[in-house]
Amino acid sequence: MTVRxxxxxxxxxxxxxxxxxxxxxxxxxxxxxxxxxxxxxxVVAVARTPKTIGPGVEVRALDLAAADVDEISAxxxxxxxxxxxxxxxxxxxxxEAQMLAVxxxxxxxxxxxxxxxxxxxxxVQMGSVHEYGLVPVDTSMPEQLTPAPVMPYGEFxxxxxxxxxxxxxxxxxxxxxxxxxxxxxxxxxxxxxxxxVAGRLRDAQRAGTRARLELAPLGSRRDFIGLSDVVAAVLLxxxxxxxxxxxxxxxxxxxxxxxxxxxxxxxxxxVPTDLVxxxxxxxAETSWQRLDVRLAAEVLGxxxxxxxxxxxxxxxxxxxxxxxx
Numbered sequence: 001m002t003v004r005x006x007x008x009x010x011x012x013x014x015x016x017x018x019x020x021x022x023x024x025x026x027x028x029x030x031x032x033x034x035x036x037x038x039x040x041x042x043v044v045a046v047a048r049t050p051k052t053i054g055p056g057v058e059v060r061a062l063d064l065a066a067a068d069v070d071e072i073s074a075x076x077x078x079x080x081x082x083x084x085x086x087x088x089x090x091x092x093x094x095x096e097a098q099m100l101a102v103x104x105x106x107x108x109x110x111x112x113x114x115x116x117x118x119x120x121x122x123x124v125q126m127g128s129v130h131e132y133g134l135v136p137v138d139t140s141m142p143e144q145l146t147p148a149p150v151m152p153y154g155e156f157x158x159x160x161x162x163x164x165x166x167x168x169x170x171x172x173x174x175x176x177x178x179x180x181x182x183x184x185x186x187x188x189x190x191x192x193x194x195x196x197v198a199g200r201l202r203d204a205q206r207a208g209t210r211a212r213l214e215l216a217p218l219g220s221r222r223d224f225i226g227l228s229d230v231v232a233a234v235l236l237x238x239x240x241x242x243x244x245x246x247x248x249x250x251x252x253x254x255x256x257x258x259x260x261x262x263x264x265x266x267x268x269x270x271v272p273t274d275l276v277x278x279x280x281x282x283x284a285e286t287s288w289q290r291l292d293v294r295l296a297a298e299v300l301g302x303x304x305x306x307x308x309x310x311x312x313x314x315x316x317x318x319x320x321x322x323x324x325x
Contacts, residue, residue, distance in 0.1 A: 014039065014235075014238075014239035015239075016039075016040045016041050016042065017041055017042070017081075017082040017083055017238070017239065018041070018042045018044075018079070018080060018081045018082045018083070019036050019041050019042065019043050019044070019081060019082065019083045019084075019085060019238060020043075020044050020046060020075075020076065020079050020081040020083070020084045020085070021033050021036070021043065021044070021045050021046065021084075021085045021087055022046050022047075022064055022084065022085065022086045022087060022088040022106075022110070023046075023047060023064065023086070023087040023088030023089065024043075024044070024045020024046055024047050024053070024057070024059070024087065025045055025047040025049065025050070025051040025053065025059065026047070026087060026088070026090075026187075027183070027185075027187045027188065027189055027227075028087040028126060028183070028227070028230065028231075028234075029045060029047070029085075029087035029088070030045075030053055030187065031185075031186075031187075031227060031228075031231045032085060032087055032231050032234050032235075033045045033053050033054075033057045034053060034054055034057065035231050035232075035234075035235055036057075036235065036238075037054065037055065037056030037057050038056075039235065043056060043057045043058070044057070044058045044059070044060055044079050044081075045057055045058070045059045045060070046059075046060045046061075046062050046064065046075065047059065047060075047061070047062070047064075047088075048061070048062070048063045048064065048065070049061070060075065060079070062075055064088050064102070064106050065088075065098075065101045065102045065105070065106060066101075067109070068109065069109045069112045069113050072109055072110060072113035073112075073113040073116050073117075076113055076114060076117060076121075077116075077117065080117075081121060082119075082121065082122065083121065083122045083123075083124065083238045083239075084110070084114060084121055084122070084123045084124070085123075085124045085126075085234060085238060086106070086107065086110060086123065086124065086125050086126060087126050087234075088102060088106060089102050089103040089106065089126065089157075089160075090102055090103075090189070096152050099152060099153055099156050100156055103153075103156040103157060103159075103160055104156050104159045104160055104163075107125065107159075107160040107163050107164065108163055110123065111123070111163055111164065111167040111172060111173060111175075114167075114172065114173045115167065115170075115172035115173060120171070120172075120173060120174055121173055121174065122173070122174040122175075122176070122238065122243075122244060123164060123167075123173045123174065123175050123176070124176050124177075124178065124234060124237045124238055124243075125160055125161065125164045125175065125176070125177040125178070126177075126178060126180060126234075127157050127160065127161050127177040127178055127179040127180060127247070128153070128154065128157040128179060128180060129141070129179055129180065129181045129182065129222070129223055129249075129251065129289050129291060130149060130151060130153055130154035130157060130289075131147045131149055131154050131157050131158040131161060131179060132145055132147050132148070132149070132154075132179075132289070133147065133148035133149045133150045133154060134148075134150055134287060134288060134289070135288060135289070135290075136288070137221075137287070137288045138288075139288075139290070140253065140290045140291065140292040141249065141289065141290065141291050141292055142249070142292040142294075142295075143179070143246075143247050143248065143249055143292070143295055160177075161177045161179070161247060164176075164177050165177065165245075165247065168244060168245050169245075174244035174245075175244060175245065176237050176243045176244050176245070176246050176247075176248065177246075177247045177248070178230075178233055178234065178237055178248055178249075178250045179247060179248065179249045179250065179291070180225065180230055180233075180250045180251070181222065181223035181224060181225040181250065181251030181252065181289070181291055182222050182223065182224045182225065182289075183224075183225055183226075183227050183230055184224055184225070184226055184227065184261070184308060184311045184312060184315060185226060185227025185228065185230075185311045185314055185315055186227065186311075186314040186315055186317070186318035187227075187315075187318055188315045188318075188319070193215075193258060193261075193262070194261060194262070194265055194315060195319075197213060197215075197262055197265055197266075198265060198269075198315060198316060198319040199319065200213060201213075201265070201266065201269045201271045201273065201316075202269075202319055202320050204271055204272075204273070205269070205271050205320075210271075210272045210273065210274065211266075211271050211272065211273040211274070212273070212274045212276065213262070213266075213273060213274070213275050213276065214276045214278075215262070215275070215276070215277055215278065216277075216278050217277060217278055217279065217280040218257060218258040218259035218262060218277050219257055219258070219259060219280060219287075220257065220258055220287050220288075221255040221256060221257045221258075221287070221288050221289070221290075222255060222256070222258065222288075222289045223251035223252060223253070223254060223255060223256075223289050223290050223291045224251075224252065224254075224256050224261055224308060225250065225251045225252050225304060226304070226305060226307065226308055226310070226311035227311055227314075228305070228310075228311065229250070229252075229304045229305055230250055232302060233248075233250045233296060233300060233302050236300040236301065236302050237300060240299065240300050240301070242299050243299060243300065246295070246299060248295050248296050248299060248300065249291040249292060249293050249295060249296060250291070250293065250296055250302075250304075251290070251291030251293055251304065252291075252293070252304045252306065252308075253290060253291055253292065253293045253304070254290065255288060255289060255290040259277070261308075261312075262275065263275070264308065264309065264312050265312055265315070265316065268309070268312045268313050268315075268316050269316050
């Protein structure tokens with residue numbers, strides 16, 4: 001997948017820089033690495049398990065969840081990056097202790113390690129819409145909103161944002177956090193809602209049967225954003241001069257129901273499906289999320305596309321990549 005940042009036409013192409021992508025073989029990290037290499041940047045992906053990413057991307061093995069400050073420092077000194085993008089972390093299929101290690105502990109150690117480098121490195125942190133918690137229906141979430149996360153993952157990601165922001169203020173790094181909506185695209189984590197649905201649809205397709213999806217209530221409305229749009233925003237955050245010191249929302253600025261996303265995936269798959277949705281018995285944990293994305297346009301020159309169909313198609317095709325044509 002080739003991703004080109006959406007930037008004003010008058011802007012010159014960014015000068016090549018040395019970039020280290022933590023979690024560079026994952027759902028977000030892999031396409032970020034490819035896009036950076038396509039732009040001519042020098043790219044090193046750091047991940048626990050080395051995987052081939054493609055031309056122009058070196059892969060370095062390091063268990064980021066277990067690495068201490070000295071180990072991270074040694075890797076960064078050796079690679080001498082201008083920019084570090086933290087696409088590591090996660091929530092799907094992890095316990096709270098694991099989420100703490102791969103999110104908060106890693107970021108705290110990264111900040112210390114980056115602060116030891118001779119130059120001031122730009123660190124782009126992948127934050128989350130879940131840092132905000134909930135807002136009243138029909139309202140948006142601007143960056144100025146006081147975060148009030150309602151789930152452990154949101155709390156951990158907020159602590160990451162606070163660590164990056166504090167390190168920027170102290171002059172240790174050039175820190176920028178992108179608070180990203182719910183991402184849809186190729187390589188969707190298998191434990192996520194859409195990852196689970198894609199797996200069940202693919203099972204039914206292989207078996208030649210009608211799929212039956214029995215799911216929890218799907219009425220929650222959230223800000224879904226395409227993977228290509230997120231990658232484009234990351235590339236801009238890595239190079240734009242006004243990005244450091246900011247927390248910037250990255251979403252479509254639209255609240256869509258999880259039900260609509262599941263139905264879109266069913267439509268894209270063309271698998272005959274019975275969708276059975278449980279009744280809502282209590283308040284949804286995240287009933288309404290819609291990001292205000294005006295700052296991203298102002299600072300990054302970025303705006304989202306409105307094409308989730310293409311992203312969903314890529315999700316579906318990737319989920320069946322191992323199936324013979």
